[in-house]
Amino acid sequence: TESEFRALANTAVELKWIRSLLQELQVSVHQIPVIWVDNQKALALAANPVFHARSKHIEIDLHFVRDQILDNQLAVRYVPSVDQAADVLTKLSQLTGFCT
Numbered sequence: 090t091e092s093e094f095r096a097l098a099n100t101a102v103e104l105k106w107i108r109s110l111l112q113e114l115q116v117s118v119h120q121i122p123v124i125w126v127d128n129q130k131a132l133a134l135a136a137n138p139v140f141h142a143r144s145k146h147i148e149i150d151l152h153f154v155r156d157q158i159l160d161n162q163l164a165v166r167y168v169p170s171v172d173q174a175a176d177v178l179t180k181l182s183q184l185t186g187f188c189t
Contacts, residue, residue, distance in 0.1 A: 093128035098150035100124050125168040135165045
């Protein structure tokens with residue numbers, strides 16, 4: 090969960106940078122961007138940071154992502170691993186289905 094959540098936090102930071110760049114270029118974005126994650130525990134941690142005892146070491150990331158969600162700057166949604174398009178490039182088990 091920690092690595093998945095750190096990846097989520099890094100994506101949120103990059104997304105904030107892209108939004109500020111677009112704003113500086115005077116390009117308006119009307120929709121809230123969505124980050125799709127395939128880890129339900131990371132999604133639960135982003136939605137409701139109650140696990141303070143177990144997540145103390147990722148607290149800064151936790152607060153940043155949570156603040157972005159509360160400010161309607163981004164949304165985090167769940168996508169099952171089977172439907173995660175990026176996994177085709179990283180997981181051999183999904184590639185073998187295409188090769189047979």
